[in-house]
Amino acid sequence: MKSGRAEERKSGRAEERKSASQGSINVANQTIFEGDNLDIMRGMNSESVNLIYLDPPFNSKTDYAAPIGSQAAGAEFKDTWSLSDVDVTWLDLLETKHPQLNRVIQAAMTKSDKSYLIYMSVRLLEMKRLLTSTGCLYLHCDPTMSHYLKLILDAIFGRKNFLNEVIWHYRRWPSKQKNFQRMHDTIFRYAKGQDVVWNQLFDAVSHETAKRIKGGKKITTFFDEESGKKRIRPTEESSQGVPMRDVWDIKQIVGPTRERLGYPTQKPFALLERIIRASSNKGDVVLDPFCGCATTLAAADALDRQWVGIDISGKAAELIVRRIEAQQGLFRNICHRTDLPKRTDLGPLPKYNCETNRKTLYGGQGGYCAGCKTHFETHHLEVDHIIAKQSGGTDHLTNLQLLCGNCNRIKGDRGMAYLQTKLRA
């Protein structure tokens, strides 16, 4: 029979309790959540993750399915978007709490693009909250939406926290088309703040240089008086190579290789290994909220990082457990959860309509009702949950606003979009 502690570890709740006093991660190391990452991230403690890599759907207008017979058979996800995919509470959140970000979203050309950006924005806001002050985020995308996503990231993280646009260059079977053949993806790197974890990585020196300088030594430049030119010569020190550039040549997973699991959109292990090495240290927590067949988790595991993965697909979760267990051999510590974690870093929240909350909200809104935008004295405004409690909204200040009595009654437990439609009618 399993001991109580073993059961706790399996359920991941042991860590939740332990971290209550530490204010750190409230999810056990090596947890795979099966579910929507928005709900799951909302249950994770702030500033508890050192590195986030996400490879979300790209709005490619394609629905993906793994080939029958592959290890990933049965896994599928959709990448077509319409306004019906957008939860009205997300719109409310963006309109009321993030107007600058909302303006960027409204710049999108089509309803499908807007829906996709709303979907991504609410999740990226949570990711920023989860990062530690020295953490950073890598967002993997392609040219379909990269230009919009960069604006969204600028609005969320701040332009000054943009660090890199990495080009992942791969080769494909050449095909003639009325276009230059696309052979790259884009990976944006943003920091949470000014001080960010960074481990310098190196590329091998170019073939040309290697031919001229033998023996793998560091190179120094000197002024050659005879020729009047700047020249290079080897020193006694061994060279680590040249500081890594932002264009990465890494093979795509194609054809039958050991690495290939058949999961649609599987990324190379080498790509994730590079990201994790550069932007985290041993023991750090790595999160992949769209983890697919767990390339990030497998690389984090191999590099002695802690990891948490989320995927909405049950098939992905099943595959991940198999992949990591095969890699870990006997150490089967993976925790597969389908429930939501509970934050332990909020402490006891004050009552949602307490005087302090009312004062902060009144100041934030400048005394205007968040619905009809009429100015009122404070005693005529009521505290409202932006996302209703029955839909998972909390009493936390970030989920509260002030409405006049009339607006509050019209809105009830519905979203702001409903209230605005009613006010316009």
Ligand SMILES: C[S@@+](CC[C@H](N)C(=O)[O-])C[C@H]1O[C@@H](n2cnc3c(N)ncnc32)[C@H](O)[C@@H]1O
């Ligand atoms: C592009 S794939 C990721 C592939 C992954 N990087 C790999 O190497 O296997 C995107 C993944 O996001 C998952 N996904 C889509 N929407 C999600 C959501 N709301 N929450 C969690 N996972 C989601 C899909 O099931 C899919 O596995």
Ligand SMILES: [Zn+2]
């Ligand atoms: Zn009102």
